[in-house]
Amino acid sequence: xxxxxxxxxxxxxxxxxxxxxxxxxxxxxxxxxxxxxxxxxxxxxxxxxxxxxxxxxxxxxxxxxxxxxxxxxxxxxxxxxxxxxxxxxxxxxxxxxxxxxxxxxxxxxxxxxxxxxxxxxxxxxxxxxxxxxxxxxxxxxxxxxxxxxxxxxxxxxxxxxxxxxxxxxxxxxxxxxxxxxxxxxxxxxxxxxxxxxxxxxxxxxxxxxxxxxxxxxxx
Amino acid sequence: xxxxxxxxxxxxxxxxxxxxxxxxxxxxxxxxxxxxxxxxxxxxxxxxxxxxxxxxxxxxxxxxxxxxxxxxxxxxxxxxxxxxxxxxxxxxxxxxxxxxxxxxxxxxxxxxxxxxxxxxxxxxxxxxxxxxxxxxxxxxxxxxxxxxxxxxxxxxxxxxxxxxxxxxxxxxxxxxxxxxxxxxxxxxxxxxxxxxxxxxxxxxxxxxxxxxxxxxxxx
Amino acid sequence: xxxxxxxxxxxxxxxxxxxxxxxxxxxxxxxxxxxxxxxxxxxxxxxxxxxxxxxxxxxxxxxxxxxxxxxxxxxxxxxxxxxxxxxxxxxxxxxxxxxxxxxxxxxxxxxxxxxxxxxxxxxxxxxxxxxxxxxxxxxxxxxxxxxxxxxxxxxxxxxxxxxxxxxxxxxxxxxxxxxxxxxxxxxxxxxxxxxxxxxxxxxxxxxxxxxxxxxxxxx
Amino acid sequence: xxxxxxxxxxxxxxxxxxxxxxxxxxxxxxxxxxxxxxxxxxxxxxxxxxxxxxxxxxxxxxxxxxxxxxxxxxxxxxxxxxxxxxxxxxxxxxxxxxxxxxxxxxxxxxxxxxxxxxxxxxxxxxxxxxxxxxxxxxxxxxxxxxxxxxxxxxxxxxxxxxxxxxxxxxxxxxxxxxxxxxxxxxxxxxxxxxxxxxxxxxxxxxxxxxxxxxxxxxx
DNA sequence: AATGAATGAGTTTTCATTCAT
DNA sequence: TATGAATGAAAACTCATTCAT
Numbered sequence: 006x007x008x009x010x011x012x013x014x015x016x017x018x019x020x021x022x023x024x025x026x027x028x029x030x031x032x033x034x035x036x037x038x039x040x041x042x043x044x045x046x047x048x049x050x051x052x053x054x055x056x057x058x059x060x061x062x063x064x065x066x067x068x069x070x071x072x073x074x075x076x077x078x079x080x081x082x083x084x085x086x087x088x089x090x091x092x093x094x095x096x097x098x099x100x101x102x103x104x105x106x107x108x109x110x111x112x113x114x115x116x117x118x119x120x121x122x123x124x125x126x127x128x129x130x131x132x133x134x135x136x137x138x139x140x141x142x143x144x145x146x147x148x149x150x151x152x153x154x155x156x157x158x159x160x161x162x163x164x165x166x167x168x169x170x171x172x173x174x175x176x177x178x179x180x181x182x183x184x185x186x187x188x189x190x191x192x193x194x195x196x197x198x199x200x201x202x203x204x205x206x207x208x209x210x211x212x213x214x215x216x217x218x219x220x221x222x223x224x
Numbered sequence: 225x226x227x228x229x230x231x232x233x234x235x236x237x238x239x240x241x242x243x244x245x246x247x248x249x250x251x252x253x254x255x256x257x258x259x260x261x262x263x264x265x266x267x268x269x270x271x272x273x274x275x276x277x278x279x280x281x282x283x284x285x286x287x288x289x290x291x292x293x294x295x296x297x298x299x300x301x302x303x304x305x306x307x308x309x310x311x312x313x314x315x316x317x318x319x320x321x322x323x324x325x326x327x328x329x330x331x332x333x334x335x336x337x338x339x340x341x342x343x344x345x346x347x348x349x350x351x352x353x354x355x356x357x358x359x360x361x362x363x364x365x366x367x368x369x370x371x372x373x374x375x376x377x378x379x380x381x382x383x384x385x386x387x388x389x390x391x392x393x394x395x396x397x398x399x400x401x402x403x404x405x406x407x408x409x410x411x412x413x414x415x416x417x418x419x420x421x422x423x424x425x426x427x428x429x430x431x432x433x434x435x436x437x438x439x440x441x442x443x
Numbered sequence: 444x445x446x447x448x449x450x451x452x453x454x455x456x457x458x459x460x461x462x463x464x465x466x467x468x469x470x471x472x473x474x475x476x477x478x479x480x481x482x483x484x485x486x487x488x489x490x491x492x493x494x495x496x497x498x499x500x501x502x503x504x505x506x507x508x509x510x511x512x513x514x515x516x517x518x519x520x521x522x523x524x525x526x527x528x529x530x531x532x533x534x535x536x537x538x539x540x541x542x543x544x545x546x547x548x549x550x551x552x553x554x555x556x557x558x559x560x561x562x563x564x565x566x567x568x569x570x571x572x573x574x575x576x577x578x579x580x581x582x583x584x585x586x587x588x589x590x591x592x593x594x595x596x597x598x599x600x601x602x603x604x605x606x607x608x609x610x611x612x613x614x615x616x617x618x619x620x621x622x623x624x625x626x627x628x629x630x631x632x633x634x635x636x637x638x639x640x641x642x643x644x645x646x647x648x649x650x651x652x653x654x655x656x657x658x659x660x661x662x
Numbered sequence: 663x664x665x666x667x668x669x670x671x672x673x674x675x676x677x678x679x680x681x682x683x684x685x686x687x688x689x690x691x692x693x694x695x696x697x698x699x700x701x702x703x704x705x706x707x708x709x710x711x712x713x714x715x716x717x718x719x720x721x722x723x724x725x726x727x728x729x730x731x732x733x734x735x736x737x738x739x740x741x742x743x744x745x746x747x748x749x750x751x752x753x754x755x756x757x758x759x760x761x762x763x764x765x766x767x768x769x770x771x772x773x774x775x776x777x778x779x780x781x782x783x784x785x786x787x788x789x790x791x792x793x794x795x796x797x798x799x800x801x802x803x804x805x806x807x808x809x810x811x812x813x814x815x816x817x818x819x820x821x822x823x824x825x826x827x828x829x830x831x832x833x834x835x836x837x838x839x840x841x842x843x844x845x846x847x848x849x850x851x852x853x854x855x856x857x858x859x860x861x862x863x864x865x866x867x868x869x870x871x872x873x874x875x876x877x878x879x880x881x
Numbered sequence: 882a883a884t885g886a887a888t889g890a891g892t893t894t895t896c897a898t899t900c901a902t
Numbered sequence: 903t904a905t906g907a908a909t910g911a912a913a914a915c916t917c918a919t920t921c922a923t
Contacts, residue, residue, distance in 0.1 A: 024903070046265035050897060060678060060905035062900085071897065143404075170401055170409075170417050177400020181392040190389075198389050206425030240498060240884030241922050247887090269914065279888035284915065460882040484703035488918060498884035500921085509918065581842075608847075608855050611838040619834020620827060623804075628827075636827050644863030678905030679901050685907090707893065717909035722894070 029067050032057050037078045041118045045075060076135045082121065083142050086114045090149045100157035101215040104204060107150055108179060109196045115183050116192060147172050154207075162212030175203055248286050250276050256297045260337045264294060295354050301340065302361050305333045309368045319376035320434040323423060326369055327398060328415045334402050335411060366391050373426075381431030394422055467505050470495050475516045479556040483513060514573045520559065521580050524552045528587045538595035539653040542642060545588055546617060547634045553621050554630055585610050592645075600650030613641055686724050688714050693735045698775045702732055733792045739778065740799050743771045747806045757814035758872040761861060764807055765836060766853045772840050773849055804829050811864075819869030832860055 035057030039048050050071060054061050068074035093106040115121065151172045157163035163171075182195045197220070204216045254276030258267050269290055273280050287293035312325040334340060370391045376382035382390075401414045416439070423435045473495030477486050488509060492499050506512035531544040553559065589610045595601035601609075620633045635658070642654045692714030696705050707728055711718050725731035750763040772778060808829045814820035820828075839852045854877070861873045 028904095044265075046263070049895090054906090061898090061907095062678075062905050063903080065898070066903075147404075166421070167417065169406070170414070171421070173400040173404050174397045174418065174421055175400075177396040177398070177403075178393045179396070181394075181396020181399065182389060184396075185392050187388070195389070198386065199393065202385070202390070202393055202422070202425035204425075206421035206423075238885090239923090240500075241886045243886060244922095268912090273889095280890095280915080281888050281917080282886080285887075288915095290914070462882065466883095482703075484701070487916090492885090499919090500885070501883050503919070504882075604859070605855065607844070608839060608852070609859070611842050612835045612856065612859055613838075615834040615836070615838020615841075616831045617834070619830040619832075619837065622834075623830050625826070633827070636824065637831065640823070640828070640831055640863035641859070642863075644859035644861075677902090679907045681907060682901095706891090711910095718894085718911095719896080719909050720907080723908075726894095728893070 028059065028063070032059060032064060032067055032074075033078060033081055035059075036074055037082060040075060040078050041121050044120065072135060076139065079121075079139065080142055082114075082118070083146055086111065087146045087149060089114070090146070094149060094153050099162065099215050100153055100160050101162035101204065101208065101212040102219050103153050104157070104175075105196070105200050105216065105219065107153060108175070108199050108203075109192075111176075111179055112183060112192060112196055112199070115179070119184060147176065150175060157212065160212075161209055162215060163207050164209055166207050171207055174206075175199075178203060247278065247282070251278060251283060251286055251293075252297060252300055254278075255293055256301060256337075259294060259297055260340050263339070291354060295358065298340075298358065299361055301333075301337070302365055305330065306361075306365045306368060308333065309365070313368060313372050318381065318434050319372055319379050320381035320423065320427065320431040321438050322372050323376070323394075324415070324419050324435065324438065326372060327394070327418050327422075328411075330395075331398055331402060331411060331415055331418070334398070338403060366395065369394060376431065379431075380428055381434060382426050383428055385426050390426055393425075394418075397422060466497065466501070470497060470502060470505055470512075471516060471519055473497075474512055475520060478513060478516050479559050482558065510573060514577065517559075517577065518580055520552075520556070521584055524549065525584045525587060527552070528584070532587060532591050537600065537653050538591055538598050539600035539642065539646065539650040540657050541591050542595070542613075543634070543638050543654065543657065545591060546613070546637050546641075547630075549614075549617055550621060550630060550634055550637070553617070557622060585614065588613060595650065598650075599647055600653060601645050602647055604645050609645055612644075613637075616641060685716065685720070689716060689721060689724055689731075690735060690738055692716075693731055694739060694775075697732060697735050698778045701777070729792060733796065736778075736796065737799055739771075739775070740803055743768065744803045744806060746771065747803070751806060751810050756819065756872050757810055757817050758819035758861065758865065758869040759876050760810050761814070761832075762853070762857050762873065762876065764810060765832070765856050765860075766849075768833075768836055769840060769849060769853055769856070772836070776841055804833065807832060814869065817869075818866055819872060820864050821866055823864050828864055831863075832856075835860060 032053070036053050039052050039056050050061065050064065053074070054064055064074070068077060089110050090107055093110050094103050096103070098106075151168045154163055154166075154168040154171055158165055158168065178199050182190075182199060186195065200216065204213060208216065251272070255272050258271050258275055262271075267290075269280065269283060272293070273283055283293070287296060308329045309326055312329050313322050315322070317325075370387045373382055373385075373387040373390055377384060377387065397418050401409075401418060405414065419435065420439075424432060427435065470491070474491050477490050477494050481490075488499065488502065491512070492502055502512070506515060527548050528545055531548050532541050534541070536544075589606045592601055592604075592606040592609055596603055596606065616637050620628075620637060624633065638654065642651060646654065689710070693710050696709050696713050700709075705728075707718065707721060710731070711721055721731070725734055746767045747764055750767050751760050753760070753763075755763075808825045811820055811823075811825040811828055815822055815825065835856050839847075839856060843852065857873065858877075861870060865873065
């Protein structure tokens, strides 16, 4: 079955059938589309199995439980979003403009994931390690936003508000307009609306001016 | 209207064992505390039964299914909140100040109901009649806010923004600060922060001034 | 509450409200129509309650359990049938003709009670006293038929068959034609068919002749 | 018919855990013994599970509900009986003798299934698809008998009776002697009794003679 | 006595997880 | 390794019976 003579590149050849490459990712992706559509408890492992065309045993070989799978999906997604945000933010633009990028990327990410975050509020008493880890991931994400806001404060673009609270306010705004958006709503309009209200709300005179200039340029 | 023979106030000595007075409300209240703590699917009917010290059959006598109970709790709660908001809004104050009242009442309502709204995003394809009714309730609630904003626009306190979107933004802000609030956060501070950002964000110069005056008065 | 002075006619006057006369029978009758339509387990006490317009507590005052009620209905019914059969049989006719009367009365009785006898075969291991009593009632009923057959044997109208088995055969025939009768089937035709086959089957030459004569007379 | 590449007899090494061979039949058999002993509503799925030593989930994997299981048992049983009857009837014997075979096979089949047919008379108003199918099965069974009788009429062994009614009469006779048989009753005696009465009842002179000859031969 | 509300043991069914190829 | 069959603990709901007027 396996060539007995030589295996120069991978000296430590494992026994048995080698793992199908990329299978873990395939599962993860399939699970994401499922979890993004329905609530955690509405999703059945059979659905995931069907969506990604893999055997149930295989699923459990890669993820030891439904919860593990779910959190893996969440972490993966939030990680990707964080990476995107970090990229968006790692430029030389003035901080006030970065807010626009943040809002755009975030809303775009959740555009097709409106129901992505359920379950997070699991019964408090069984705050498992996983749930704690979720909080860590989440705050790593919001950290990116918060840091941007702090830089904006330092640059005099944003008033001296509590950046933690301001971050939650911004995230909440985005969730609100996305979760209950109307059929005709378009991404760019909602982005504009959110940025507009938020930056007027927390910006200084100069911060607001920067955003306004940028907007005019875009249009 | 009432026949003189059958006494209207004591219409007729009801026969059989009379219903335990207030039992329906007791169940509703117990269910609310349970549903507010855990996700719909984590809640078991036995929990509700235990919480309000009533027999399981009785539960089902008043609410024919778990879903019915859940929606009854939701509708009841949202109804109460709407009534509160309508009261808060039915004054002669300038519209800009009403926003403060709205935010205060709403945040106070959800302060102990952080996990109150789950499940609302049930799988879309089984949009049952109940779910549709939920949307009606929800929009009746947001209507109160939206009307206030429109009055504020008319009064020149708020810019000519899309009030539907502005409403979702405001609701989202409140949800955000409440859902992920820190341990030390106090209600009044979060109210102030939300009103501050929102009214600066959407207010006109005069609208902002009114809110600022009021705030100074409160302090 | 009770007149203290004199009660000449009913010296032992009971306390409290006197029982509603005829209530027991009303319940029994209502239960019969219900049980005749549906299987024991399909019938709910609430159905019975509704059918006879009596309170549930009252039902249980007269019959201590669903089983008791059911058996009371059965016994009552079978008793009435037995009485009818005894009347039908207590004439001076030749025995062979009595068979015709038996079949007619029995089929007429079950015509609207096609599903009357279910449950009789309760789980064998819980052969309660009630079930035993049922067997006694049932054999009292079949006894009437069997006696008639024995008289017919003695009279030379019926061959020397095992009358116990012949009785079951006759009862089985009747059940069969009634249970699976077609929509257009009329009582008299089925009676004729059953009597015809049965009497040819067990009758002697003279017995058959008697039945045939009678039939011609009827037509 | 079969592509040469995919081997027809071993079509393709089925993947995953192979179904336990004969499990469906094992369940069906276990369910039959249970349902044959107790009434539908007295039977609990746990009983079936225990009887065939299979997990509850497995039960539901093969039969999606209690009703489905029940009807599967019924259809299976009645099917087998029909096959037996068709075999018994598919000979060159004179029709009158076939009746004897029919009675023998049928009584033998029900000998240990005395309580097999309950529930069939479910509440009429909910004539589900399954119940309708039951009627089809049942009439397919009785059809075999009826056809035999018609052949017997054509052959001059049976009088010109209504064969539909005669069939129900015969089935009813068999049910009666079996359902209320005494402890000492033996199958052959009951078969003889039923055939005797029935064939005398419906037979012509020549039909009776044939049966009588056959009986003497058997003895 | 009569009534209808209240009760909870008991049943069907689901679905995450394990197991045999 | 990958697969799908097998499993059983857990959960919603029913309904005969009891209880408070």
